[in-house]
Every structure is written in structure tokens, then in C-alpha cells.
Amino acid sequence: MLNRFITKTAGMRSRVGSISFYRKLGGTLGIGSDIPGHTLDSIVKTELLKDASAEEVSKVWNEYHQQKEGFVCGVIPSMHYAEIEAKSKTCPRFVYAIPKDSGGFEMMYSEFHQHRVSFTTLEAFKALQGSAPPLLELFHYVDYQQTKEIVLMRGVYKAPLTSAEAVFLANQLQMYYRIDQERYKLVRTFNHNPMFFDFNELLKNLDSPDVKIPAHKQSTSTSSE
Secondary structure (H helix, E strand, O other): OOOHHHEEOOOOOOOOOEOOOOOOOOOOOOOOOOOOOOHHHOOOOOHHHHOOHHHHHHHHHHHHHHOOOOOOEEEEEEHHHHHHHHHHHHHHHEEEEEEEEOOOEEEEEEEEOOOEEEEEEHHHOOOOOOOOOOOOEEEEOOOOOOOOOEEEEEEEEEEOOHHHHHHHHHOOOOOHHOOHHHHHHHHHHHHHHHOOOHOOOOHHHHHHHOOOOOOOOOOOOOOOO
16 A cells, blocks of 8 residues: 555656756765765756646656666655654654564664664664664655655665565555554654563564565555545
């Protein structure tokens, strides 16, 4: 259900008409707050999108990422992101379980930093704390939150995390912070009453129909759901 919000796709280089809307980035993108693409204008030519509709901006954003390996992307309605942002200010940390083909799972730790969300393995976080290397970082660009009522999301991931698992984590963040209020209770407990947080309650959700690693690459669309 949620996979329509977030995508990891592959396809042709995208142009709108004869004008390229995209910045050229040199070198290899790394993981961290200082990576290229931390501002929207360093990714797309925002001056050319000033008068574009939300649908047109979404199309440019999605098509641009079709050619980019190591990324996931999404277009989030402004009201949805506002809810997530508000909750993240009081509950910036959480853990997620990624189901594995072996029947087991891997625990991931996440933390919000303003409009960025970083994910690392729980094992790495326990060992290294703030020095733990992120395996996935989701950047939310709010440049069009007021004018076009959308927020653009770009995720940068690296091995051993797979593209499907990056999509899964992005979707689960939406589920726990916005869609399912019962699950958000777990988020609140983790942040405010950690001694009462029950990992077993989290693992029970692995049996939910929405907890499924995407089997194929899918396209992004905005939604008012």
C-alpha cells in the first residue's frame, strides 16, 4: 500500500522538453550530512521549476531519480510531512525490524536531525553511538511545502542495505509516524519511557500485511491518503 509513496526505479535519462532541470554532480556521493545534494538547488534547477505545478515538479523529481543508483525518492503531501515533522520533534528516535529471507530479522536504529533521518544497525549504534555509520539517510526538501503543498524526499543508501530494504524503511517510517496511531504509541514509549518499550510488540507487526519487502521496483506518486 505505502510503496506508491516511495520508489527505487531505473530508467532513461530524463528531460522536460529541451531543457535539463538537473544539476550535474561530480564524483561519488557519500553518506553524511555534508554530502552533495543537501540542498534542493544543488540537485535541480529550482529557478526553472518556480512556475511548475506540483504534478510537474513530482514528475521531474521521479524521472530524475530513475537514472540514479543508490537512491530512493518520494513525494509527500505537505500535510502528511507536517505531521511527521511535528512528531519527530518530540520523538526523534526509533527502531525498525527488517524481515530477512532466512525467516529472521535485523534491527535498525533511526534518528531525526531536522529534515534528515539517519538509519544504522542497532548493533552498530550500541557499539559506536553517534559514530555509527548510517546505511540510509532520508533528506526531506521543504522548498515547495507551502507553495505547491508537497515535500520532496531523497534517500541515499549503501551496502549491505539493499534498494528494497531502503524502500521498506522509508515506508515503515510513514506507517509508524503518521498512518497507524497504535504503532505511534510504540514510538512514544521508545522515546519517553524506554524501560517499558517491548521489542516483542514491535516484532508482532512483522506479521502485518503492510510489512513486506518490495519484490520489484515501483514508481512514485503523490497521494492525499
